[in-house]
Amino acid sequence: MKAAVIVFPGSNCDRDMKVALEQAGADVTMVWHKDANLPDNVDLVAVPGGFSFGDYLRCGAIAAQSPVCQAVVDHAKRGGYALGVCNGFQVLTETGLLPGALMRNGALKFVSKTVGLQVVTSNSDFTNGYNAGDILQIPVAHHDGNYFANDALLEVLQGDDRIAFTYETPINGSRADIAGVLSENRRVLGMMPHPERAIDPLHPSTDGQAMFRALVDGLVNA
Template sequence: MRAAVIVFPGSNCDRDMKVALEQAGADVHMVWHKDADLPEGVDLVAVPGGFSFGDYLRCGAIAAQSPICQAVVRHAEAGGYVLGVCNGFQVLTETGLLPGALMRNSGLKFVSKTIDLKVETENSAFTIGYRAGGALRIPVAHHDGNYVADASLAARLVDEDRVAFRYSAPLNGSVDNIAGVLSENRRVLGMMPHPERAIDALHGGTDGQAMFRALVEATVAA
């Protein structure tokens, strides 16, 4: 599997993402935000966490205007896989690849800790390595992780089985405790928790490993 990790000014989880993907067996390329094209033959694009452009204007809004994001949108529209984590999730909502918006945490404080996460669906290349209803321990680190969706969108996400993860307990004000959502074709996932920070027992846990292994297996099988 060939993967591209996008790097913006202010990204700080890009190398973590690279390590997680390489550990799972992927061939990873780091791509600067000013590049206009993705490397040839890329299966997965990962948009990592951090504070792109200092979170000025609105988290992810400036990054979404970078030249590479046009290529990311084309990749997704062609059926490619895209994973956005934390700031990457914010970027994907700003590009329109995922619905809803990420707003300031309801408690108005930065949240940084390992939390309990509930798997809501096995029906995606991102979550097939887990059991629906199962619990994961995954770190979070965000100030603007409050997922906002009106009642109609929230109901549609549930009806279409597009809620990938929920927080096991209220954390940041997210509607229905939603922590991750899938696109209509189920090939784009945005999530606030950091699976790339849960791949090594020495760092506190390995619950993120199954996601990256499943992605590699899905693209190889295709």
Template sequence: MKTAVVVFPGSNCDRDLAVALELVTGRKPLMLWHDDTDLPEGLDLIGLPGGFSYGDYLRSGAIAARSSLMREVVTAAGRGTPVLGICNGFQVLTETGLLPGALMRNAGLDFVCRDVALEVVTTDSPFTRAYGAGEHVSIPVAHHDGNFQADPETLDRLEQQGQVAFRYAEEVNGSARNIAGILNDRRNVLGLMPHPERVVEPAHGNTAGRRLFEGLLGVLA
């Protein structure tokens, strides 16, 4: 399984994601600088890590979404290459238009950093296939702009088409319908605010996040 992690100025979870991918796949991912102009051939998964790309100075993910390499990521996603965006990576995915909606300031205007309970809403995707539908898992969050919002028609469509991947099982940030992660309509792009790469080995306290990567490995290897 050949994977890559896109690194932006300000990324601070790129190594965490790389370590998780290597742990599960047994192969170091490629670390791609945002200003590269070409994606390597044969990638099975592209990861967009958490952090504060470009310092979030304009709007979270807005500048990163216009980087040279993201144009290639959008094209690759259109061909069916799986793309995983975590936290700031989720924000980048919405800014590119690969996913609908927007990530706004948390309802309480506070940075939220703690373990949260998540409900697995759908298992019909390579990212969620290793979980059980309706299962509750604990995965940490660390964000200030994780409040997912979209117009009612978009929210209804996401629900009806089974594109809500994860839902907060508790109040976290004010997200519409407690949505924590969504899929595109082809189910090859997932954006989620919680950090599965931070719970992949027993030393982390639990391994709930590992199953996301193991599910991908089972499909893509």
């Protein structure tokens, strides 16, 4: 399975994402944000966490205008897979690949800790390594992770089983405690917590391993 990890000025989880995907068996290429094309035959594009362009203007807004993001959008529209974590989630909402918006945390404070993350659906290639209802221990590190969806969108997300994860305990004001959402075709996932920081025995948790293993195995056998 071939994966590409996008790198923006200010990315700080790109290497972590590469290691997580490689550990699960993926062939990973790092792609600079000014590149207009993705590697040939790429299966998954990962947009990592960090502070792209210093989070100026609005988190993810400048990064979404980078040349590579049009290639990411085209990839997803062709049915390709994409994963956005933390700042990557913000970028994917700014490109329109995922609905909703990420706003300033409700308490107006940066949150950095390991939290309980509930798996809402196992019906996706990203989450089928878990059971619905599982509680994972996954780190968060964000200042603008407050997910907003209006009533109509929330009804759609709930009705279509597109809420991937929720926080076990409210941490940032997110609507319905949403921590991750899926695209309509279920091939794009955005999430604020960092599964790539929960893959190694030296980490506080290894609960992120199952996501990357299931994703890589699923795409290899697709």
